[in-house]
Amino acid sequence: MSSSDDRPDEAHTRPAGVTDETVEALGKLSEALEVVEQARGFLYGFHRLTGRADLALGEAADLLDAAGQQELAEHLRTDVIGRNVIHGRWTFQVVEDYDDGYYATVRDFEQTARDDLVGGRRHLFEAEMKEERRTHGRPHHEARPSDD
Template sequence: MSDRPTDDRPDPDHRRPAGVDDATVEALGSFSEALEAIEVARGHLYTFHRLSGTADLTLGKAVDQLREAGHTELADLVDRELVGRNVLQGRWTFQVVEEYDDGYYATFRRLEAEARERLVDGRRHLYEAEMKEDRRTRGVPGHEATPPDV
């Protein structure tokens, strides 16, 4: 037997607490949207980290191949000046990622969670949940408020 509520409403974690106004839900929706952009930026930073590491390892291979092809002077120059070089002053990409994660990213996530905790009992995605309620067609398959097991 399904536990689906007969009124086909969102689960309580996606319902606005009593007394919370539209402006607060909209502000938290914008905060959440900004956090989503930060998550994408963080993903790109990790992509940068991975690609930079791959490039350095592949460059090492190119240096070896230049040496094998008899271009020792050029291979030595590239090896000395570029292989293993910092991407930023004093930093390889893992250090950039760590600094971002421990500083800006951690602060952003902490403050977004604190805002939700203070204003809506920690509930997430209220703006989106309310948008779903406005846009879905009740009673039509594929438009249910929650999965069957909720």
């Protein structure tokens, strides 16, 4: 391994003149975006689970019919199945509102801040943490993947 292979690549190196405070602030923005991404994943999980529940409710209505419980089956079909989960919205509409509103705003702001402050470079805070924490020259502590 050459000495240049034991340094981070340019995409993960702080541009000249960028302060510690700027790298820390961008790291916090990145952390916030990661949490928003995780929340988005939970929201998609909520969307999928609610859809699965609605389909299972449909199967339950069919089984109630087969068991001679037509009144209960009809009540389930008319009052529960296909019901909005939030006033006026099915889960896909909640997901779309989140994606187009909060999620897009946070994602775009984080991108703009990186573009404006460090030429779009990502994860500078983490890259510098890696440099501080890894044992230089040891296997499995390389700065970056090898070309092998």
